[in-house]
Each structure stands twice: as structure tokens, then as C-alpha cells.
Amino acid sequence: QLVRTELADTTQRLAAAESDKLAMNERLALVESSTRQRGGATITANSSLRKEIQSLNIPGVNVRHENGVVRVEIPSERLFQTNTANLIQPAYTLLDQVGNGLKLHYPNSKISIEGHTDSDPIVGPWGNNEQLSAAQASAVFQILTVRQQMQTERFQVFGRGAHQPVASNGTPEGKTRNRRIELVIQTGG
Secondary structure: OHHHHHHHHHHHHHHHHHHHHHHHHHHHHHHHHHOEEEOOEEEOOOHHHHHHHHHOOOOOOEEEEEOOEEEEEEEHHHOEOOOOOOEOHHHHHHHHHHHHHHHHHOOOOOEEEEEEOOOOOOOOOOOOHHHHHHHHHHHHHHHHHHHOOOOHHHEEEEEEEOOOOOOOOOOHHHHHHHOEEEEEEEOOO
16 A cells, blocks of 8 residues: 555656646747847847846845746745744844835735645644645735735735645755745736
């Protein structure tokens, strides 16, 4: 039974990796098709958007533009005690930097706060990964709306659990990368 369970888990991870590969190939094709050669000049993404992404240059925070949104990816280890929604002391300074950048560069944008976990079963008071990730996203929401005094109606909060990995959960490094908070900023272009 254990071997069957492990085989099913491995098969599921392989399918997820294959799906991620297909999604990345589709994204690559989209980027390639959006870049056109015209009269020797290359048309590229909006330069003001590129400046905005660069302006959110916070060490240890990954910022990327993707299909009309800007994704600000913050590793959970920089925000929370392990397997909790309790913020660690340095998280306040980090979230203040993020909040200040959002207020300066995206003052009216709608923002989704998404909590993500790895696929390991939850140990502790949380019933499952979705509950933990929702509690972590809510903790970030509290900092941005109370401490940073950003308008609550600009935000949506989601607990994604382990359903949207950005790396394989088959390695410790991949699991670390999957444990994250993502701020998804609607830029419209």
C-alpha cells in the first residue's frame, strides 16, 4: 500500500512538472510573439512598466511582470515562523518596504494577496495547507491595511495551499520556493 501511495504521489508530481513545462513553453511562445521586428526596431514591453518593476527592488523579493499583472513573491521564511501565520520581527520592516513601494508605484491598483505552501501535510493547529496559507495571506493583509493604512477594498485574500507550486515539491529547495506569499498587482497591461 505504501509503495502504491508513493507511486501515485510520484506520478502526480511528474504530471504537475509536465504541466508546468507546457505552461512555461506557452508563456515563452507568448513572449516571443509579442516581440516583433519592424523596420529594424524591436518593439518591447512598456518601458514605464519596466521602471515600476525595477523600483520595487527589495532584496530577497522576486518581482516579475506576467500577463497584465506584476507578481511580488515573498518567501514565507522571510515572513513567518515555520508552519505558522505568526510574523517574525524582520517581516514588519520587509512588509513596510513592500507597502511603501505599492503606495508609491501602484496607488490605485487592485491587489490579490495569495498564500502558498509546499505539499507536506500540516503539523500543528492548522487543518490543512489551504487554512495555513489563508491565515498567512490574512496576516500580510493586516499589515498592509492596518500598519500601512492601505484601503481594504483594494485587496482580495486567497489561501492557495499547495495547488500552485512554482517548483517541484520533490526537493527541499523546491518546497522552500513553494512556501511564499504572492502579491498580484493588476496593472492592466
